[in-house]
Every structure is written in C-alpha cells, then in structure tokens.
Amino acid sequence: QQQVKQSPQSLIVQKGGISIINCAYENTAFDYFPWYQQFPGKGPALLIAIRPDVSEKKEGRFTISFNKSAKQFSLHIMDSQPGDSATYFCAASLLIQGAQKLVFGQGTRLTINP
C-alpha cells in the first residue's frame, strides 16, 4: 500500500514536444508529492512538488497535475529540450511515527531527440 507506480519506464519525445509521466498511489495518507530529476552519476534534484489540496502546480515549463479522487498525479514538460533528457522519479511522502518517509516511483528515462 506504500507503493508508487510510475509509467512509462522510458519515453522518447521530439524537441519541442510535451513529455508526460504518470504516477499512481494507493495510500491516502500520502500528503506531499515531489518530482525529482536525476542525471547519470548524480543524486536526484527536486524539480517541482505538490500537496493534495491543489489540482495543478506550474513552474516554468514543468506542470504537475493532481487527481486526488483517482489517486494519480502526472508531470508535464512543455517544449521539451534535449537538456531535459534524464531520469525522472515521482515520489510520495507520509508521516510514519512522526518521521517523514519518501516512497519513490520506479523512474522514467526520458530522451528528448533534437
């Protein structure tokens, strides 16, 4: 019940296109949903995050859409660029015994073709 399911596993998008990555969860106790971007050999970097009291959050070319009733959330990258090529992880956070615990999705390897 603490799993976060992410799809697709890999994605190829043409430069200028829209990249869409989806995640789903079961546990309604999750209260914070961040997205991380990871380049090879580096640690993940926080990209954008949302809390379940809003349905959408936009920061530049990155948008999170959140559907609380469906327990799904997605990352949209508008005008995708070759520099966006990376692995993206969705995550969900909940409090367990007073400590915050982050559960990661399986990751999506995104390739933007020039």
Add this chain to the structure above:
Amino acid sequence: GAVVSQHPSRVICKSGTSVKIECRSLDFQATTMFWYRQFPKQSLMLMATSNEGSKATYEQGVEKDKFLINHASLTLSTLTVTSAHPEDSSFYICSAKARGIRSPLHFGNGTRLTVT
C-alpha cells in the same frame, strides 16, 4: 539553495574491507538524514533514517551491522559499509532535511561503490 555534499563520489575497495561515506549539509542543520541505495536503472531504495543524536532506523531487510550509520552532529552523517562484498557494489545516496514536517529533502550527488 540548500546543499548536501557527499564524499567520496567514487570508491573502489577490496572484498572484506570497510568503506565510509560522508554526507554533510553545508548550509542548514539536518535534523534527519536518509540513506538510499540505487541499482543501475532502478529506483532509490531507502536503507535507513537517522536523526541527529539517536540510533538509525533501518528498513526491513537492511542489515544494521553491515551498514553502520552515525549521525553525530546536525551537519554530518556517515554510512560505513563493513566487510564489503561485490554484491554491495551500488550507488549510495544520502539526503537531508531540516527540522519541520514540511522541510524539503535535499540530496547528495551519490557515491559509486565498487567492491572487487
């Protein structure tokens, strides 16, 4: 923004030896630090959570005697892989957060451990 420094970035060691990995929060006090393990092309798996000044809480299946975690100060946590074996070869990543439920997590750049 907040910076987490992880050292070393790469280490090669012989089977049977121990390796220590450091994780430092450079510009904030990290009351909680997390250690993750990541296999190639896979997600991050939480190994343990450490709060400053107390014992680490290990996830199910993680050997606490093999992966020693020390969080002695608000800016430093260490992970020691004891008696390393080739199957311990992996990418180890730490993250840190300041006090407060809504404080964001900041990740280090990871340590690539290769055990020969």
